[in-house]
Structures are given as C-alpha cells and as structure tokens.
Amino acid sequence: MKKKIKKISLILLCIITLSFLLSYIFRNEILVYAIEKIQNKVSQKYDCTFKIGQAELIGISGIEMHNISLKPNNADTLLAVNTIKTKINLFEIITGDLQINNLEMHDGYIQLVKNKNGRNFDAFLKKDTLSTSTSKKNYAKTAYKLISKVLNLIPSEMKLNNLSLKIDDMGRKVGFNMQQLELQNEKLNSKIIVTSASEKQTWLLDGRANPREMKSDLRFHSADTSSIKIPYIEERLGLKSNFKNIHLQLNNIDYSSNELHIDGVASINQFTINHPKIASKDVVIDKAKFDYKFLLGTDFISIDSTSTAQLNEIKVQPFVEYNTEEDTIYKLKIKIPETQAQAFITSLPKGLFRHFEGMEAKGSFSYNLDFEFNKNKPNNLIFDSQFHKNNLQIVKYGEADLEKLNHEFTYRAIENGILQRPIIVGQSNPHFTSYEELPTVLKNAVLTSEDPSFMKHRGFITEAFKQSIIKNIKTKKFARGASTISMQLIKNVFLTREKTLSRKLEEILLVYILENNRITSKERMLEVYFNIIEWGPNVYGIGEAAVFYFNKKPQELNLNECLFLATIVPKPKKFMWQFDATGNQKDYVVKNQNFIKNLMLKRGLLMETDTIGQSIPIQITGNARSFLKIKLVEKDTIQATEEIEF
Template structure:
C-alpha cells in the first residue's frame, strides 16, 4: 500500500509533467498568440481611434521577455504620434497570473513621441475623447480605493531596471515648439540617472534627473537640476501663456504610500530653489522665491480628499500649516484652514518674495504676530459660507516704511492717476490747489451718500470687512466669475495714492498689506483719509476730486450741493466716465437711474441718515449745467414746432 508521502510525491510528478506539457505547448504557440493579440489591438485602434498601429517584429525572449521592433502609431491625416525603433521588456509572471501587468525591465532605443497641433488639427485629439461605451452609474466613487488602484497600476508600469537611449519628446503647438531629448535614462539597483537636452524657439539647455527610485516599495527621492550654469527654464509656457519661469533645482520625495483602515495616506516632501516667475497678471517684475518646501500628507477616504493639517508649507522664513479638504459624504463641502504660528514681523517682511512686494523693500518692523484663516463653502448651502480671518499681534510696530511712504498722506502731495498705463495730469492735494476742498466744506449729504454706497462702516472698521468678503466670495462662486469686489474706502485710497490700477496679483497683495499697516498703526486719521479720498477720486472724464466735480456738473461749490446732486455723484463713482448714459435724450434721468436713486434714498432713511424733511425738494429736476452737459445726447426740437407752439401760446387759440 502506498504511503501518504508517496501519494504526494506522485501528485507532484503529475503536476510537474502537466506544467511541462502546458509550458511546451505555450512556448510552441506563444509567438502566434502574440501576433494575434497585436492584430486585435491594431484593429481596435483603427476602429476606435481612426489610427494605424504598426509593429514590424514582435517575439518572446526567454520565459518573461518581450521584444518589439519598429513600432509606430499614426492617426489618420495627422502626424505620427510615436515611433520606437527597438523596445525590450519583461513582466512579472506571478502578477500576470493575478491579472496585473508589472514590468520587470525596460529597454528603449531611438524613439520619438510627438504632440502636434496645426490649426485645429491635433494628432492626439482622438485619444482624448470620452468613452461613451463606459457604463454610467450613480454610485459615489471611493476616492481612496480609486486613487490607490491608479497609483498601483502606474507604479507597476515603472520597471525596476530601465535603460533608455535617444528617446525624444516633441511638442509643436502651431509653431510654438519644445523638444526634450532623453539622451540617457538609467534605473539600476534603485538609482536613477539621466542626461536630457532641451530645445525651444527661445533657449537650449541640458538637464539632469538623479536620485533614488523604488517603484515596488512606493518610495522615491529625486532631484531635478541643470547641468550648465544658470537656472532651468520651463519650456513652452513662455510662448503659449506668456509665463516665463525658471528654478535652480526641484526635489521630490515620496516616503510612504499606504492604504489601511479604508484610508489612503501619501507622505513626503517637495522643495524648489530660486523659483522665478514673470507674468503680466502676477507682477511687473520677476517674482523670486529663494527657497520653498512643502512637507505633505495627503489623506483620501471613501468620501473625502484632503491635505492633512500635519502638512507644512515654508518659503524663506515663513512657515504655516494648511488644511485643505473636499468632502462629499452628504453635501459637497470645500474647506481651507491656515495656521501661521507666532513669528517675528521682520521675518515676514524679509521673507516676502522679491518682485511681488516692491513697496515693502526697506521696511522694518518690531514685535510678532500669529494668524489663522478658516474658510468653508457648502455647495448646496452657499449662503452659510464661513470666512474667519484672525490676526493676533504682540507689540507690533512699523519702524521704517521703505518705498511706501505712508506718512505722505498727512501732508501736501502730488497725485497722478494711471489709466491703462498712461500717467494722467498732476493734481495737487493741498490748499494751494483752488479746487481742493477740506472735509468740513463738503456737503453733509455727499458724505452720507458716498459712505452709504462705498463703505457704510468706514469709521468703525480697520480697513477690511469680513462680511463684505463673505458676500463677495458667495457672489463670485455663484456666477463663476469675478462679479463683485469687497473694497473699502481705505483700500481704494491705498490703491490710488500708493499703487497703480494694474490688475495684478502683486498689486492686490500689496494693497491688502498696506491697508492693514495704514489702519492699524495710527498713521493717519479716518477724517484725513476721507478728505483725501474726496479730493483725488475720478468723477468724470479728466475730472478729479469733488472740487472739480461739483463745478463740472452743477457749477457749484461742494458745500452747496443738494440731496439730488449728491445722490447722483455717489452713484456714478464706480463708472464716472459713463455718467452720460444716466440721462435720456431730453436730459432727464432714465428710469433705472431714478430707481437706483429711490433705493439709495430709502436705504439712508432706514439707517437714520436722512429724514423726510431732507427729501422735500427731491422731486424737483436735477439739471446738468456745467461742462458735463456737452456730453449728454440731448435731442433738439424742430424749430418750426417750437415757433408754432409759441404762436399758439401768444394768441391763445
């Protein structure tokens, strides 16, 4: 009788024989099967993407190796998408049996990948189309599971050993060209080294990528820098988006990718040295950040994606903790929190990026501060938006103002508006100017009207109004455009006196910081700020200040303006050069202007700024008597009609 051990040995022999038979059969037919698979793929690409795939030679090498020669993919009536002269690779058989493709080695020689657009024809357009055959489902996506599967598949396609020679990537966007030529890329024993040549219409450089890469354990530490002297320039974006950018080096570190407890966690850091950016929408000068680093922890769950609050962002000496989250458990919610711990004020000033805060150069400060921002937006409940901005200061004091001489607002100075980069005529802000009007000589009605339309809480706030910011954000999100601002009179004053009207990120950031300094360091009184504001703002074509405006429209001094005239002047501040469209061809206010005036009057009555006695003469017409009348399109009556009316009146027919 056979023992149990003998039975096991016999079974193993049978299995071994069976595997040998299968292996012999497979090896005998595998090249044929490979050709059939390529034929099916070729047919699918032709039918689905209207493109031709060609593989001149394909064969297996050894147990798990695959060799392909002269591979091309060419969309119909468009440039070849890619061509590779020789490619050899191997796959992990165990993972292949489990239904996963995991590359072991990869060798590529003499390849070309190109993306072109000529007119409206893109050689890659067919591959960007959505797959309409994919089944639709209303089930919510599990973000952690989806991201982990994508990351795993991507890393499985990164071989543990790789050798690439002469692989060129070309981009041609209607003449805007960039070529990245990988002369050598080697990954061996987890060490990565490359040699890359870059050529565009504007520059040529040699780059190097070097470091550690372990795709199987999901770890990497890679540096990207320039072989030649000088910074690495970012190709294509300068021609395509007018964005000129460069940097000395970038480092990317991935320490951990782990999925457990239904959550996916990704830890690591990235840093950049001497980042330089130049774009008309950012600033007029190069913006330079000397050192920046982001220590990140991404957390993904079944219904959320977030940057965890344990992450830190640092540039120069500024370091803060961000928390960013997108949640879909019940409602769609966006969250942003920023915690900037206590730091010296001078460290902040010295860390501001060069070129982004030019008016702060040379500024000095004492004391310290900390800052917290809490923002939350519920897509289904937009009016419940949370926006809390809190700055706590400790002995904070500006000791030197630098280029922004904020004290000048207390004395006599020359103001020159800049409109569309054109410097306008000088306006003297001081008593030597006959049109300059002290605050006490301006009609009380005008002060009340302008404060109501522009900044009702001017005398109580410190430069900013949180509620105004909230309503502005809500309106802009709903309309999906910048439809409403939140400027206070303080912000308008700083923009006009110390800055320009250019619509750049730099100007807006400087405006915010200068307003805070002006309002919180007792540099100037509120009354003086309002007086200067009334004497410099544009009130019509080449009309600056209330002294000029009152004569331009009504041939009066600012103290003589009545309620109707003040309502008109307050309403046209947002678009003073378009004042003429307020009137019809008879020189009377149009219906929309009358409604605006009525709304403003009732609002001021409700707030106790006006009473019924103030509105006794409000129903009387408001004639435009000054030079502004020449801008109105008043229709002239036919003279014969006028004569006939005169005769009828004279003889009383």
C-alpha cells in the same frame, strides 16, 4: 485516502508541468496572440494602428521588439520606437496586469501634434461612454490602484537611449531628447537635451528611485550653473519662468483601512516667474519647500493639516479637503504660527511686493483662515479670517509711505499708464475741501452707496467678502467685488491701476497696515478720498466736481445734487448717459437716487424734513452741460469735444 491525495497532487503537478512546457514551446504563438489582442483593442477603442515590425521571445521571459509604431488614423504618428527589450510574464500581458522589471529602449519618439486638422492624441483623452456604473467612487482605492499600476510599469532596472518627446502646437515647437537614462541598483542618472525656438538647454535628473518600494529621492537641475528655463509655456501663455533646481522625495505610500497616505517633500530654489497678469517685473522666490502629507479616504481627498509649506522663512500649515460624503464640500484652513514681522517682510517674493521693499517692522503675528463652501448649500459659506499681532509696529516704510496721508501731498492719477495733471491735496489747492467743509448729506450719500460701514470697519468687510465669494462661485466668473473706501484710497494714492496679482496682494496688505496701526484717522482718510477721486473727465476732487456740474462750492450743494454725485462715483466719465435728449435725468437714474435716499432715511442719516422741496429735478449748469447729448441747440451751448482744464 492518503494514496488518493498523492494521486491528485501528482496529476496537478503533471498538469502544471505540462502547461509550463506547452507555454514554453508555444511561447511565440502566445506572444503573437497577445500582440494581436493589443492591436485589436487599440484599433477598436482608439481608432489607431499599432504595429510591431518584429517581435521574438528571448529565453523564458525576455522579449525583444523592433520598429514599433502607433499612428492615429488620419493624423500624425504618435509613437515610434526602434528597439525595445524587456522581461515580463506572458500571462501578465494576456491579463493586462503587467509588472516590468527590466527595460531597454533605443531610438524613438513620442510626438504630440496640434494643427488645423485637430490633435493626434484626442482619441486617448475621450471618456469611456460605455461605463454605466452609478456606484460611488472610492477615492483612496481608485488612487492606490492607479499609482500601483503606473509604478509597476516603471522598471526596477532600465537603460534608455535617444528617446524624444516632440511637441508641435500650431507651429510652436519644443523637443525633449533623452540622450540617456539609466536606473541600476536604485540609482538614477539621465541627461535630457531641450530644444525650442529660442533656447537649447541640457537638463539632468539624478538621485535614487525604487518603484517596487514606492520610494524616490530625485534632483532636477541644469548640466551647468545656469537656471533651467521652462520652454513652450512662454510662447503658449506668455509666461516666462526658470529655476535653479527642484528636489522631489516620495517617502511613503500606504493603503490600509480604506485610507491612502502619500508622504514626501518637494522643494525648489531660485524660482523666477514673469507674466503681465502677475506683476510688472520678475517675481523671484529664493527657496520654497512643501512637506506634504496627502490623505485620501472613500469619500474625500485632502492635504493633511500636518503638512507644512515654507516660503523662504515663512511657514504655513495648510489643510485642504474635497469631501463628497453627503454634500460636495470644499474646505481650506491656513495657519501661520507666531512669526517675526521682519522675517515675514524679507521673505516676501522679490518683485511681487515692491512697495514693501525696504520696509522694517518689529514684533510678531499669527494668522488663521477657516473657509468652507458647500456646493449644495452655497449660502452657508464659512469665511473666518483671524489676525493676531504681538507688539507689531512699522518702524520704517518702504516705497509706499503711508505717513504722507497726514500731510499735504501731490496726487497724480494714472490713465492707461499715463500720469495725469498733479492735484495738490491740501490747503494750497483752492479746490481743496476739508472734512469739516464737506456737506454731511454728501458724505452720507457717498458712504451709503460705496461703503456704509466705513467708519466702523478695519479696512475689510467680512460679510461683503463672503457674499462676493458666493456670487462669483454661483456665476462662475468675477461678478462682484468687495472693495471698501480704504482699499480704493490705497489703490489710488499708492498703487497703479494695473490689474495684476501683485497689485491686489499689495492693496490688501497696505490696507491692513493703514487701518490697524492708527497711521491716520478715518476722517482724514475720507477727506483725502473726497479730494482725489475722479468725478468726471479730467475732474478730480469734490471741489472741482461741484463747479463742473453746478457752478457751486461743495457747501452749497443740495440733497439731489449730492445724491447725483454719489451715484456717478463708480463710472464718472459716463455721467452724460444718465440724461435724456432734453437734459433731464432718465427714470432709472431717479429711481436709483431715490433708493439711496430711502436707505439714508431708514438708517437715520436723513430726516423727512431734509427732503422738503427736493422734488425739483437737478439741472446741470456747469461745464458738464456741454457733454450732454441735448437735441435742442441752445444759443450759448457748444458740444464739447475736449476735456475741461482746471
């Protein structure tokens, strides 16, 4: 028996030795076969021509290739490299399971072009239509395979010289020329020349990298003391951005028990961004850091709650998850631990909260947000926002002095960036109407239409916000807001009409401060609101509106006139389209006003006796009548073409 085993072992050894010798003798033929296999695959799958001018084996595992190119048919060349030297196993080429340990590349480029004929890289973005697999994707396993494959293609030792990435997007050009990159003994150094239409920069990437151990510690910065300006996106998106340096650490990639853990740290210093949709001027973040812990399982992808994001001195513990175990569920949890209020204010990005600059506060606060959306059960949305304060107090206001609401002040609306005529909010204005002078039915009609729970809420309506999110997700667009009178007041008195992220964030914070620090009463807020909102073309405040439409004082308005004024608040300059050619209100308008009236009756804001004698249609008798499109020309009526002056 032992002799038989020895004999079999000897035969196997001879076969292996012979295979090795044959592989070495015919290694060039094997190389040619491997190249032809790749060329055929590229041609059939991507409709591209892959060429290698010259290829030869050096020793057992060394390969040297010259004049390599990849060109899509009927499009610009995608890749061209003069020289590639590497060491790999030929059988790995055949099987497609490559692991590159050494690499040298000289003189080449990758070129991404988009022109009137299309893009030269489109073929590589197409989905595999031949795949018919209906099995559920294992996110952790798939991600680990992809990461391993990519890292295996990154050599543990390499030297790259004069390699470029060229981008030409409809004439918008930018080039990244890697003059040199060297990775030796885990130490990485590189120099990149970046050229665009307006800038020429030198970038440096250095640090330590070990693709086999799946670890890295890299720093990305400018060759001098200047900031790195990000090219292309300014011309493409109108977005200006730059930063001092970026630090990237990859500390751990571990796959076990069907879970993938990816841990590391990313940080950025002196990050500046400018875009008209973000803010009216530069937004600057001094320092930001993300200590990330990604966790992937068979049916979920998440940022673990042990991760920490830091913006200057503000620390946030986020949890984000995409889960497909049963339904498709999106989860978001945000926790801001106990934070000093002043540290929070001074840590806000400069330029994003300009109305808070100079603000001083004492005390502390903490915050928790719990959000969950089930794609298959959208009405079960969870939105729970909890703000806890500890002796929180505003000591000094910044540019937005909320205290002015308690005194007479001058308000000026802004239309298309232009300041309108000044409106005095106080007794020195003959059109000013105090809270006590406002007709109760008018107050209730406007509140019913605009913000029914105004007298009870603290600036925000959680349920309305939830319904807004549900509606916007269902329609896949911004179809519904959740604005309250508090938010409208802050926007009108303290902020501009610009539609930017900055204004919206400031609006939310200022509303919270106003409503939760007893700065002024609800009655005073409503009084200011009624005296500043626009009620028509160049008509501000209820005092002017009552005269403009009905030649009355606010106290003299009847029920139907109050209902009419309540319905035009959202679009006051389009009031004339509510009327037909005879000067009477259209049917749909009357139905809308009856809807509000019935709501008021249902909620006990009106009695049935209040509606007696109110079936007579309203008559516009003030200057507003000249804006109506009435066909019957009256002797004393002239079509107005100019705004009414008060």
